Structures are given as structure tokens and as C-alpha cells.
Amino acid sequence: MRGQKETLRVLGIFGTLLVTVNALYSASDDVVELSQSDFNNEVIQSDELWLVEFYAPWCGHCQSLAPEWKKAASALKGIVKIGAVDADKHQSLGGQYGVQGFPTIKIFGLNKNKPDDYNGARSAQGITDAALNSLRSIVRDRLGGKSSSSSGKKSSDSKSDKKAVIELTDDTFDANVIGSSDIWMVEFYAPWCGHCKRLEPEWAEAAIEIHEQTGGKVKLAAVDATTNQMLAGRYGVRGYPSIKIFQKDEDAPVDYEGGRSKSDFVARALEMFAESSPAPELQEITDDDVLKKTCDDHQLCVVAVLPHILDTGASGRNDYLNIMKAMANKYKKKFWGWLWTEGGAQTELEDSLGIGGFGYPAMAAINARKMKYALLKGSFSEQGINEFLRELSYGKGSTSPVKGAAFPNINMVDPWDGKDGQLPIEEDIDLSDVDLEDYDKDEL
Incomplete structure (x- = not known):
């Protein structure tokens, strides 16, 4: 019995340590952790200005932002509320505000029902500057006669x-x-x-x-x-x-x-x-930023390599893209990123994902945090992709390390214009100035 109690005590300590390691914010921080159950009472019904970060514990950018977010919260303590929502855990709350990548920062000002997006620097200075600017804007609006009646406070009537x-x-x-x-x-x-x-x-x-x-x-x-x-x-x-x-x-x-x-x-x-919210955007890989931002900001990014436009035409390519869009909509609550590229446009990426030997179309799901990927082995159809993604969502399926343990260089390409491909135009050779009489007939 004593041994069992000691084992439980150790497991309890170990569990606590795991929670501490996985959490980006703790009770000792000035950042207010928010959940689905208390968000309305704390933020929507409040007269105070709130800056709220929607994050995922596994997100590298979120982990980098955390110390700056804490620093800003301490500097603004008693002036502006700084909150954080684990949108990986509270997915419906993230979906409510259109969160499709991490971290996403929203500013809940005078009209709490229409928060503004924060797109400034991800530093304590940038965050505090934005907060104070929003605060001044609220004061000006109130001086001008606007009220915070839209903040969501319940009426006693x-x-x-x-x-x-x-x-x-x-x-x-x-x-x-x-x-x-x-x-x-x-x-x-x-x-x-x-x-x-x-x-x-x-x-x-x-x-x-x-x-x-x-x-x-x-x-x-x-x-x-x-x-x-x-x-x-x-x-x-x-x-x-x-x-x-x-x-x-x-x-x-x-x-x-x-x-x-x-x-x-x-x-x-x-x-x-x-x-019922919109499906995540399906983006073409046109440069390095598109790939890295999408994959770094999401738990998984699903990448399709489609046949060359000359092989499928616009109609065939759109068929493939529509399949991907249907799957993105089906799995939108997972907050995954969705990308595609033309076969041969990003050969180094194909090589790093082991796609080369499978032909086109091909698909890989990448975990950028672990630098591992899984390949679609079934058909490139709604049924085949659904089975592939369903296994991944349950933590099943075989994975392999990304070659080189990092994303390769990405070529800058022009985005597809939505049209059929055009064969290269061959230049006509003008033979009018060539005097064939000068050549020996035997040589001809």
C-alpha cells in the first residue's frame, strides 16, 4: 500500500510537471487565461480594453511570443487587460473569431462584438503601443458621445x-x-x-x-x-x-x-x-514565406503536389483543388494549413518529402515542429484523403523525418492564373535568304 501511494505521488508530481511544461502561461503571470465558459463574462461583458491572443501550446511562434506577451501584460497591468486562449483546446471559440493560424491577436475595444485584428510587431513594445493607441481611441469615442452599450452587458430589464x-x-x-x-x-x-x-x-x-x-x-x-x-x-x-x-x-x-x-x-x-464557419484557405506555394508561415502556424500542414498544367488543363487541376477544398472544409476544426504546388516547381521540397517516386498527384502532411511527415498512400480522392487524414487525426499512420530536418529552399514562382497551360512558342526559321543553289546537290 505504501509503495502504491509513493508511486501515485510521483506520478502526480510528474503530471504536474508535464502540465507546467506544456502551458505557456501560469497563474503567476499577468496574462489572464480565458476559456469557452468564461470568455463572455470576462471579455464581452467588460467595459475594459482587452487584447487577446489565440494560441496553441505546440506552436513555435506562440512559444516565441509568450515572453513578450507576459512582459506587455505586466507593463499594462491595471490599464489594459491582456488575455490568452488555448484555441487548440477551445476550438469553437477560435472558430467563432475566424482563427485559422497561431498566434492570432484580437483587440476587443468599444464594440466587443467586432474585435480588431492586431498585425503589429510581436514585441512587448509593439503590443503596448497598440494597446495605448486603442485606449486613446476609446476615450475619444466616449468624448464624442459613443457608449460601450455594444460591449455585451446584460440589461436588467x-x-x-x-x-x-x-x-x-x-x-x-x-x-x-x-x-x-x-x-x-x-x-x-x-x-x-x-x-x-x-x-x-x-x-x-x-x-x-x-x-x-x-x-x-x-x-x-x-x-x-x-x-x-x-x-x-x-x-x-x-x-x-x-x-x-x-x-x-x-x-x-x-x-x-x-x-x-x-x-x-x-x-x-x-x-x-x-x-458553419468558412473553410481554411488553400494556398499555392509561391515562395518560402507561404510554406514556412503556414506550416509553422499550424499543427499540421497538408501539401499536395499536382500534375503539370499541360497534363491536366485547368479543368483537371480544378478537380484536384476542389477535392482539397472539400477536405479542408471537413477538417476545418483541426486548424490545419492547406497548400499545393505544381509537380516539378519545387523539386527540393518533393525530394525532402519523398514524393518523387510516387508520381502526381501526391500529398504529404507535415508536422513542422517535429519535422516529420506522412505520405498519402491511397487514392487522391475524397475517400482516399479522408482515410489518410482520419488516421493522422487519431495519431495513427507511419511518419518519416523530413530530409535534412528542415525545409529546403523554395523557388519563387508566379501564381497559377487559372487558365490552361500553353506550349512554348517555337520560332519560325526564315529560309528565304538561303540560296540552296550554293550547296552541292550531293550534300543535299
Whole structure:
């Protein structure tokens, strides 16, 4: 027993050390660690200026930024709030703000619902300068009469709470919900239902927060099923409350079967919102910066080497690119980078990834932090690539070290213009000035 306790104690210490090593920020720093559950209360509902870094613990650029971020947080303590979100862990929160690379820094100023992107120097000086400039801008706006009412503070007026929940009827339902590009979470209730009455405040508060965090792209509504019996019958409502989710591309609504608290509703709404966000950009490797920035800023970067344009034409190439775009959309919550190049344009890169012997099209997934890659062995199709990436997402599949343990030199190339390739124009030889009579007929 004593031996078991000692083993557990050692494992506990070892686990603590691992957490400490993996974490970029600790409780002793002036950087406020934020999560999905407290982001709205801490940032959105705050009157203070926030600079928030969305990072991933494995990201090299994030690790380089961390000491500067901490230094800026200490310098701005009591003046500006400096926060950090592990977007690898809180993916829906990163998706909500369009985070596709790490680190991404957002400035939450007077209008918390529309943060600004920070694109300045990644140094403590650059960060503090930007913070103070934003602070001065807020002060000027307030002097000019602008208020921070858009910051997301809850109103104490219960009527405003009810307005966040959209009341729908037999007459208004189809015009608002059916075919809408927004996501609708609809509660079917009965006024006499005790469960419905207990749900009402949770539903109302969730509606406010979801509206703020999704910009109105996810809506919460309510239908009195006792007076709007046509709707209740159409969707098979048998008990109260019943909650159904309506999305544009779905033929029929989906029953909501999660928890009945505000946080449960918010979490599900943000998850759906993240899933409906745009797919990551598919970029052509035209220079060294495109490759290194994409691969350094993402846990994995997926690189395709496509056949020469003369072999496929524009139509064939677009078929391959559309397959990649479909896969990028399918795996967008993974925050991977997506790249492509033409076969033969980046021969050193192909050699470093062992692509040469497989022909085109080919694909490799690269972990730039470990300088390892995995090759697609199956077909270059949605099914083949999906199986390849699914294994990688589960930590399976064989990997190999990148040749030279570093990215090779990348050639600068012109981006593809979207057109068919053109064969080189051969110069015509003008023989009009050549007197064939001067040559011996035997030589001809």
C-alpha cells in the first residue's frame, strides 16, 4: 500500500510537471487565461480594453511570443487587460473569431462584438503601443458621445431578455426559419408546463449570449405549441418543452438532446457556429514565406503536389483543388494549413518529402515542429484523403523525418492564373535568304 501511494505521488508530481511544461502561461503571470465558459463574462461583458491572443501550446511562434506577451501584460497591468486562449483546446471559440493560424491577436475595444485584428510587431513594445493607441481611441469615442452599450452587458430589464428570444407562430415560422442561412434553435412549449417555466430564464439568457458571440448567426426562438398546433403537428411535437435545430442544408430539423442549462445551450450553439464557419484557405506555394508561415502556424500542414498544367488543363487541376477544398472544409476544426504546388516547381521540397517516386498527384502532411511527415498512400480522392487524414487525426499512420530536418529552399514562382497551360512558342526559321543553289546537290 505504501509503495502504491509513493508511486501515485510521483506520478502526480510528474503530471504536474508535464502540465507546467506544456502551458505557456501560469497563474503567476499577468496574462489572464480565458476559456469557452468564461470568455463572455470576462471579455464581452467588460467595459475594459482587452487584447487577446489565440494560441496553441505546440506552436513555435506562440512559444516565441509568450515572453513578450507576459512582459506587455505586466507593463499594462491595471490599464489594459491582456488575455490568452488555448484555441487548440477551445476550438469553437477560435472558430467563432475566424482563427485559422497561431498566434492570432484580437483587440476587443468599444464594440466587443467586432474585435480588431492586431498585425503589429510581436514585441512587448509593439503590443503596448497598440494597446495605448486603442485606449486613446476609446476615450475619444466616449468624448464624442459613443457608449460601450455594444460591449455585451446584460440589461436588467426583463423585457429586453425576452426580445432576445424570437417568438414564432404558424404565420411567421416559414418566412423566418425555412431556407434561412442562420441556425435556428426553436423551443416548442406550453404556457402551463412546469418544465417550460423552469427553462425560460435559461433560454432567455442563452439567447442574449449566443446572439452576441455569433453576431446573430445562431438564433433562439420559441413557439407556443398550444396555440400554433399546425407547427407542433408538422414537427411531431409530443411533449414540452421540445427543442429542435433547423439548419439550411438539412432536410429536416434535428432534435436537441443536450443539457437544459444556459451553458449547455451556448456550448452547442457555438459548436454549430464553428462548424458553419468558412473553410481554411488553400494556398499555392509561391515562395518560402507561404510554406514556412503556414506550416509553422499550424499543427499540421497538408501539401499536395499536382500534375503539370499541360497534363491536366485547368479543368483537371480544378478537380484536384476542389477535392482539397472539400477536405479542408471537413477538417476545418483541426486548424490545419492547406497548400499545393505544381509537380516539378519545387523539386527540393518533393525530394525532402519523398514524393518523387510516387508520381502526381501526391500529398504529404507535415508536422513542422517535429519535422516529420506522412505520405498519402491511397487514392487522391475524397475517400482516399479522408482515410489518410482520419488516421493522422487519431495519431495513427507511419511518419518519416523530413530530409535534412528542415525545409529546403523554395523557388519563387508566379501564381497559377487559372487558365490552361500553353506550349512554348517555337520560332519560325526564315529560309528565304538561303540560296540552296550554293550547296552541292550531293550534300543535299
